[in-house]
Amino acid sequence: MIQHTSRLCKGYLSKKESDASDDLNSELFTLTYGALVTQLCKDYENDEEVNKQLDKMGYNIGVRLIEDFLARSSIGRCQDFRETADVIAKVAFKMYLGITPSVTNWSPAGDELSLILESNPLVDFVELPDNHSSLVYSNLLCGVLRGALEMVQMAVDVKFAQDTLRGDNVTEIRMKFIKRMEENLPAGDE
Amino acid sequence: MTVHNLYIFDRNGSCLHYGEWNRKKQAGISKEEEFKLMYGMLFSIRSFCSKMSPLDMKDGFLTFQTSKYKLHYYETATGIKIIMNTDLGVPNAKDILHQIYSTVSMGGVSNPVSLSPSPSLLSLSFLSPPSSLSLSLSHSHCM
Numbered sequence: 564m565i566q567h568t569s570r571l572c573k574g575y576l577s578k579k580e581s582d583a584s585d586d587l588n589s590e591l592f593t594l595t596y597g598a599l600v601t602q603l604c605k606d607y608e609n610d611e612e613v614n615k616q617l618d619k620m621g622y623n624i625g626v627r628l629i630e631d632f633l634a635r636s637s638i639g640r641c642q643d644f645r646e647t648a649d650v651i652a653k654v655a656f657k658m659y660l661g662i663t664p665s666v667t668n669w670s671p672a673g674d675e676l677s678l679i680l681e682s683n684p685l686v687d688f689v690e691l692p693d694n695h696s697s698l699v700y701s702n703l704l705c706g707v708l709r710g711a712l713e714m715v716q717m718a719v720d721v722k723f724a725q726d727t728l729r730g731d732n733v734t735e736i737r738m739k740f741i742k743r744m745e746e747n748l749p750a751g752d753e
Numbered sequence: 754m755t756v757h758n759l760y761i762f763d764r765n766g767s768c769l770h771y772g773e774w775n776r777k778k779q780a781g782i783s784k785e786e787e788f789k790l791m792y793g794m795l796f797s798i799r800s801f802c803s804k805m806s807p808l809d810m811k812d813g814f815l816t817f818q819t820s821k822y823k824l825h826y827y828e829t830a831t832g833i834k835i836i837m838n839t840d841l842g843v844p845n846a847k848d849i850l851h852q853i854y855s856t857v858s859m860g861g862v863s864n865p866v867s868l869s870p871s872p873s874l875l876s877l878s879f880l881s882p883p884s885s886l887s888l889s890l891s892h893s894h895c896m
Contacts, residue, residue: 633829634855639812640830714764715830 589661593687600700610697617699621706622713629711632658640715644740645669647717648676651708660684664736677724680734691728700728708738716744757822757838761857764832766792770857791836795826815847829854 603613632638636654641647648666657663661684668677685701699705705721712719718741725731761770768788780787795814802814816825823843827835827850835850 629831630829630833630858633831634851634858637851638830714832716832 589684590687593684593689596685596703597689600698604695604698610695614697614699614702617702618706618709621703621708622710623706624703625707625710625712626714628659628707629714632711644673644676644717647712648678648738652678655711668737674740676738678736678738680736683727683734686728686734689728696729699723699726701726701734704736708736713744718742718744754843755840757840759838759853760788760791760834760836761853762788762792762834762836768792769833792834795834795836825850827851827854833858 600613600617603616604610607613607616632655636650636658638650638654641650652664652666656678662680662682664678664680666676667679669675683701685704689700691698691700699722701723705723708721709719720739720741722737723735724737725733725735727734755775757775758771758773760768763769766789768791771784771788780790782790798817799814803810813828814826816823818824818841821841822838823841825837825839825843825846827837827847833854835853837846837850839846
């Protein structure tokens with residue numbers, strides 16, 4: 564499952580200007596993700612468990628995707644969480660999903676923010692049936708963000724606050740900065 | 754431009770790759786010890802530079818040189834460290850090292866069965882006559 568999705572995501576990286584084959588790729592991506600979630604639902608039969616699996620798979624993708632992102636975007640280390648959020652919304656989302664969420668709803672302490680997605684390529688053509696009301700369909704994205712940021716020494720908590728699939732007007736991802744992870748010297752002779 | 758050798762370390766200090774082209778003198782210790790020495794030295798020198806810097810630090814430690822060779826250092830935000838020893842004629846290898854990183858990290862992502870979080874490279878073969886740097890990298894799956 565993880566293997567399939569990593570290959571999936573790598574295959575559909577970098578959305579350029581639309582043309583017929585790009586639209587085809589975009590739909591293929593959406594449909595393949597849908598097939599993945601459907602299979603997980605069959606395998607686990609429990610929405611909470613599927614949400615957890617999606618998060619875990621996303622995490623595994625994120626820890627690898629960050630290297631690809633850094634290689635392609637040539638972006639250096641961000642100075643603070645605000646800069647990080649901007650890079651995620653304007654560069655990373657654009658590069659991998661072709662959308663640019665807006666960064667809003669900063670907490671007063673500056674450690675929590677919302678990413679508002681006007682559209683979400685993962686959920687084109689998707690409707691949630693009534694018996695899956697607690698399924699967080701795009702939870703893979705939360706895992707990806709968490710995994711990628713962990714590899715650049717930031718521990719974050721990411722979850723969906725609003726979801727158009729569950730009747731809300733917009734899709735909102737809430738990201739909370741937990742702590743900066745310190746660099747450790749590997750255990751040596753000293 | 755002459756490239757003497759190249760080290761690539763992951764964020765935990767393990768040496769992912771070592772390549773040698775034009776090294777006239779060995780260190781006199783085992784390769785394992787040499788990698789530990791290199792990584793430890795870099796950790797210390799970066800910490801030193803950041804502590805002793807008279808100005809606010811931007812990029813931190815970049816290179817050092819002796820009368821014979823120059824060591825170039827490049828670190829990504831994910832802790833991948835690339836070190837290249839060259840002759841003294843190379844002013845700034847940052848772009849080259851970034852290019853090496855780009856080429857190499859693509860291999861990591863496209864390998865879906867790779868189990869470790871950091872890209873695991875099995876073979877990088879460089880074709881480089883000593884006077885020019887032309888890199889050809891080949892990746893193989895780690896399993």
